[in-house]
Amino acid sequence: MKTTYREAIRAALADALEHDERVFLVGEDVGRYGGCFAVSLGLLEQFGPERIRDAPLSESAFVGAGIGAAMAGMRPIVEIMTVNFSLLALDQIMNNAASLLHMSGGQCAVPLVLRIPTGGGRQVAAQHSHSLEGWFAHIPGLRVVTPATLEDARGMLATALDDPDPVLIFEHASLYPMTGELADDAGAVDLDNAVIRRGGTDISLITYGGTLPMTLEAADKLQDAGVDAEVVDLRTLRPLDEKTVLESVARTHRAVIVDEGWRSGSISAEISARITESVFYELDAPVARVCSAEVPMPYARQLEQAALPSVERIVAAAREVVGTHG
Amino acid sequence: MTTTVDATRMLDRDRGLDLLRQMTLIRRFEEKCVELYSSGTIRGFVHLYIGEEAIAAGAMRALTTEDAIVSTYREHGHALARGIPARAVMAEMFGKVEGCSGGRGGSMHLFDLDTRFYGGNAIVAGGLPLALGLALADSMKGRKAVTACFFGDGAVAEGEFHEALNLAALWGLPVLFLCENNLYAMGTALDRAQAQTDLALRASSYEMPAWSVDGMDVLAVEDATRAAAEAVRAGGGPHFLELRTYRFRAHSLYDPDRYRQKDEIRQWVQRDPLSALKERMQAEDRLTDDDVAAIEQDVTAEVADAVEYAKAGHEEPVTSLTRWVYSDDGARP
Numbered sequence: 001m002k003t004t005y006r007e008a009i010r011a012a013l014a015d016a017l018e019h020d021e022r023v024f025l026v027g028e029d030v031g032r033y034g035g036c037f038a039v040s041l042g043l044l045e046q047f048g049p050e051r052i053r054d055a056p057l058s059e060s061a062f063v064g065a066g067i068g069a070a071m072a073g074m075r076p077i078v079e080i081m082t083v084n085f086s087l088l089a090l091d092q093i094m095n096n097a098a099s100l101l102h103m104s105g106g107q108c109a110v111p112l113v114l115r116i117p118t119g120g121g122r123q124v125a126a127q128h129s130h131s132l133e134g135w136f137a138h139i140p141g142l143r144v145v146t147p148a149t150l151e152d153a154r155g156m157l158a159t160a161l162d163d164p165d166p167v168l169i170f171e172h173a174s175l176y177p178m179t180g181e182l183a184d185d186a187g188a189v190d191l192d193n194a195v196i197r198r199g200g201t202d203i204s205l206i207t208y209g210g211t212l213p214m215t216l217e218a219a220d221k222l223q224d225a226g227v228d229a230e231v232v233d234l235r236t237l238r239p240l241d242e243k244t245v246l247e248s249v250a251r252t253h254r255a256v257i258v259d260e261g262w263r264s265g266s267i268s269a270e271i272s273a274r275i276t277e278s279v280f281y282e283l284d285a286p287v288a289r290v291c292s293a294e295v296p297m298p299y300a301r302q303l304e305q306a307a308l309p310s311v312e313r314i315v316a317a318a319r320e321v322v323g324t325h326g
Numbered sequence: 327m328t329t330t331v332d333a334t335r336m337l338d339r340d341r342g343l344d345l346l347r348q349m350t351l352i353r354r355f356e357e358k359c360v361e362l363y364s365s366g367t368i369r370g371f372v373h374l375y376i377g378e379e380a381i382a383a384g385a386m387r388a389l390t391t392e393d394a395i396v397s398t399y400r401e402h403g404h405a406l407a408r409g410i411p412a413r414a415v416m417a418e419m420f421g422k423v424e425g426c427s428g429g430r431g432g433s434m435h436l437f438d439l440d441t442r443f444y445g446g447n448a449i450v451a452g453g454l455p456l457a458l459g460l461a462l463a464d465s466m467k468g469r470k471a472v473t474a475c476f477f478g479d480g481a482v483a484e485g486e487f488h489e490a491l492n493l494a495a496l497w498g499l500p501v502l503f504l505c506e507n508n509l510y511a512m513g514t515a516l517d518r519a520q521a522q523t524d525l526a527l528r529a530s531s532y533e534m535p536a537w538s539v540d541g542m543d544v545l546a547v548e549d550a551t552r553a554a555a556e557a558v559r560a561g562g563g564p565h566f567l568e569l570r571t572y573r574f575r576a577h578s579l580y581d582p583d584r585y586r587q588k589d590e591i592r593q594w595v596q597r598d599p600l601s602a603l604k605e606r607m608q609a610e611d612r613l614t615d616d617d618v619a620a621i622e623q624d625v626t627a628e629v630a631d632a633v634e635y636a637k638a639g640h641e642e643p644v645t646s647l648t649r650w651v652y653s654d655d656g657a658r659p
Contacts, residue, residue, distance in 0.1 A: 024466070050466070053497075055493070056489075056492060056493060056496065058489035058490075058492065058493055060455055060485065060486045060489050061454075061455045061458065061486065061489035061490045061492070061493045062455075062493065063455070064452075064454070064455020064456050064458065064459060064486070064490070065455050065456075065458040065459035065462055065493065066459060067455070067456055067459055068444075068455065068456035068457060068458060068459020068460040068461075068462070068463070069459035069460070069462050069463040069466075070459070071444065071456070071459065071460065071463075072394070072459065072460045072463030072464065072467075073463060073467070074459075074462075074463045074466065074467075076459075091449055091452055091486070092452070092455055095447075095449050095452055096447070096452060096456060100445070101650050101651070101652070101653060102430055102650045102651050103427060103430050103431045103435045103437075103445075104427050104430070104431060104435065104437035104439075104445055105425070105426075105427040105428025105429070105430045105431065105437065105650065106428065106649070106650040106653075107427070107437050107438075107439045108437060108439070108444065108445065109653050140648075140651050141651050141652065143652075164652075164653035164654075165652050165653050
């Protein structure tokens with residue numbers, strides 16, 4: 001069936017609400033408005049205000065309420081309107097959701113799912129455009145996932161709801177209109193493994209989330225230039241599927257990491273470190289990275305585009321690493 | 327039949343003895359903690375509740391086993407009054423496996439799901455949103471439970487307090503907010519930190535019933551908590567009590583207490599809730615010297631037993647350091 005990333009998530013939400021009475025959705029404008037990105041459009045009419053809960057602009061209160069409800073046996077799905085707003089709930093996410101199980105000696109599990117749109121490219125400037133998923137991947141106790149395909153948009157939510165611990169789903173806002181074919185019986189997918197989206201022998205392009213489509217496009221361009229690139233979709237930033245990444249690099253002997261987050265202290269830095277820690281002697285060239293420029297995201301189109309990873313930058317970085325200039 | 331006392335207004339002896347025993351247990355338990363801290367046996371932060379015992383003892387007596395509790399980092403009193411065994415609390419202070427949080431939490435993070443005690447939160451106001459969620463879950467599951475959420479006056483300055491009260495009122499959640507106003511947020515006096523110091527007034531701006539109670543009077547605390555909890559349980563939405571109290575000791579055992587006047591402390595100590603209850607009971611002929619001696623003996627033995635239990639407890643092997651980071655028991659790098 002033909003569908004979009006947005007509709008795939010909506011179908012996953014409807015499925016969960018229908019099959020598990022412990023599930024409810026809470027967030028700003030998820031009900032009557034239909035969701036800031038129209039993901040939850042129609043769910044209020046279908047499931048009622050008790051389970052599709054519009055919340056006031058109180059990220060800390062409604063994320064914390066989700067944590068409390070999860071501790072008491074519910075399966076809340078909390079939507080934060082956009083990633084920069086998640087900082088208003090950082091206390092609850094870090095000090096409670098991620099910590100309660102350990103500091104209670106295993107008593108307080110928090111089966112919470114947070115859905116957070118992330119990323120830039122829409123000219124919405126410095127307070128609505130960042131890619132902070134790498135920060136959250138720093139925190140033990142959380143699982144951080146980044147659906148980049150229709151299958152993952154459809155399937156990650158169900159697995160996240162089955163997880164006894166907090167799962168943060170980062171949906172890149174530029175992916176919502178992505179259209180394609182999805183199997184009618186598409187369902188839950190695993191959250192443990194990275195996936196090789198395109199096999200190749202010359203270089204590993206390692207990415208996740210919003211930069212997957214452009215990385216695949218870059219791989220096609222590289223093919224035209226005689227470079228056979230492998231594309232690894234991390235899918236889950238924490239816990240990292242190190243094995244898939246390292247095996248790929250050990251085969252291709254070269255790596256470029258594409259990450260829309262800022263370069264310093266980023267998930268790309270972490271992956272680069274793990275590559276050098278574990279497969280250093282397999283490398284034929286230094287690891288390279290394509291990240292966002294280290295600026296608050298600007299509004300002007302040409303400036304924003306210059307700040308973000310692009311097909312051209314990925315191709316250039318890969319050619320540099322492979323040593324095929326010009 | 328002649329009588330000179332209105333029996334209906336007299337304190338029930340069993341109730342009085344129970345409250346006195348509870349407050350004495352908290353007091354003696356914490357005095358032992360000071361001793362153990364001084365000798366280096368327990369470490370970390372230790373926030374004493376001495377002076378505030380009437381609140382934990384009175385409030386917990388008014389709650390049921392179905393109710394949920396959210397507490398703060400000053401929580402030994404709440405935990406003991408809720409019925410977590412002194413042994414398990416002391417073992418937690420010692421960092422032992424037998425502790426109520428397996429030694430992972432310490433003084434500030436006591437948990438016991440058997441008594442629905444959802445822990446001490448050491449981020450001021452960080453527990454309020456959790457209380458909303460516990461209450462929401464109970465309400466969605468059709469349980470008639472109240473979530474009692476303790477916090478201090480310092481929390482009222484935090485954004486999370488205002489977010490939580492607004493949301494609780496908006497959604498009509500069965501939460502009882504119990505604000506222990508001891509007049510100081512660590513070293514900062516209430517009137518140096520908050521433009522409006524009438525805390526019940528501020529809570530009432532969120533359209534919830536809110537009133538102030540003498541937190542040094544254990545009977546008043548119990549009565550007020552019972553009335554408020556019953557109203558919440560009956561579907562009246564969130565309620566707020568400001569319990570006016572004072573900590574006799576410094577903020578924590580690290581604190582040199584330079585910011586309070588000796589006279590102020592002395593005046594509050596004269597209102598010691600343990601002495602106040604004893605005097606009331608004695609005036610009504612409800613308490614003998616033997617009763618007091620028996621309570622002291624009983625409580626001293628309980629605390630001594632808790633210390634022995636904690637000493638004999640086990641240290642978790644460091645090989646299980648990463649246990650419980652995730653529920654499947656393993657570390658995920």
